[in-house]
Amino acid sequence: MKTKENYLKAMYMIVQEGKSISLSLLSEKMGVSIPTANSMVKRLDDMGLVKYRKYKPLELTPKGKKAAGRILRKHRIAEMYLVEQLGFSWEEVHDIAEEIEHIPSEKLFDKMDEALGFPETDPHGSPIPDKNGNMSSTCYAKLADMESGQTVRLCAIHKSDAPLLKFLNQKELKLGTIIKILHIEPFDKSMTVSYDDFSEVVLSNDVCVRLLVEVC
């Protein structure tokens, strides 16, 4: 079941990113060849989790969407648990959660959820779906789209991966940090910002497009 769960989750997240699910994109996200993904989606179709028609974009069925949402819930609860209860840093937890999410015990995740006080987001600010796999759609803005002079709160990291998260550690930027935009360089759209004890930090546009914020 583990492999199929990972395919479903990948498809779910492609939809979340607003893209349509093609075999090439799916195979790329899954790190397998296109024929491999092709034969897998046929099997998922047989199981009623995916709608597959030759040469048409793939779709998750309601059943598939629900299954994927529940895996994502387990993944994000696990990540939060690893950070909050076991003292892991936010860049260390994804790979471990990638395994934990496949443990077939509802109760394990209920217990972790309870120990955490039923958090709404994972350590990277992404929302945790409910027990039915439904996820609330948060609509944060990108820091990159803000204007000079605005003050914002860092709420989530888009496509959080270890290199970005380590970079943010180094800059002491964490969720909840209040950031003031001092200047935007027109040439490369890099931003000079201040926050906490830092009075002049320059952030490239590559970074700013991945910092999701809320005006405050």
Added chain:
Amino acid sequence: MKTKENYLKAMYMIVQEGKSISLSLLSEKMGVSIPTANSMVKRLDDMGLVKYRKYKPLELTPKGKKAAGRILRKHRIAEMYLVEQLGFSWEEVHDIAEEIEHIPSEKLFDKMDEALGFPETDPHGSPIPDKNGNMSSTCYAKLADMESGQTVRLCAIHKSDAPLLKFLNQKELKLGTIIKILHIEPFDKSMTVSYDDFSEVVLSNDVCVRLLVEVC
């Protein structure tokens, strides 16, 4: 790797029980057919984890023994963590630990171990191997082998399974309980014992052979 790890652990535990590793016993413990176990041990031999010679009893190599001990360590740390930190009951944790033990993160188990204060045993009193897979050999006596009038401490459960553990819950017998043997029925070797607030509890021999105790 998961399947192979389960085979190694099963072989390790057969040795612990003082038996020689036959394909029929191994296949029974693994819940697979004998030919399946046969082809698996050949592959484990290729990997240098098992010594396989046709028609001879199977052996774990030092490498195989170490690998098995390390999985057992992960299993028992996980069980202890589930009971102590997440509030599971001792009869619920085995199946979950059976999955957690295969997560390939040393650090996860180090963190759990640390949170627990480096326990020496799992929730059923079985010793936790060290990081090199070496397990201390505890030599408790069976309650069934004790004599009338003796007072003992319940230290571990032999072959702890959910039905036995639930029975012990019902009798409020837990590790550490001090038990006084009041009478042994010669006919069926059942014991009448007292402990805590219970002044006359009868335990069948089936139960007594699985309660490991220390005279105190």
Added chain:
DNA sequence: TTGAATGATTAGATTAAGCAAATATATAAA
């Protein structure tokens, strides 16, 4: 409207993990 280019599909093979049926070996009983 006809090609490329891109993307999807099929065909054929591999490896891990499993099974049942048939056969072979070892051992203990006669």
Added chain:
DNA sequence: TTTATATATTTGCTTAATCTAATCATTCAA
């Protein structure tokens, strides 16, 4: 010593998940 029994092995087949190479379909640009 022979035979019966238990155990082990081989053979041949299955399914899940993967690959490469070859072919097919769709679409967009000329």
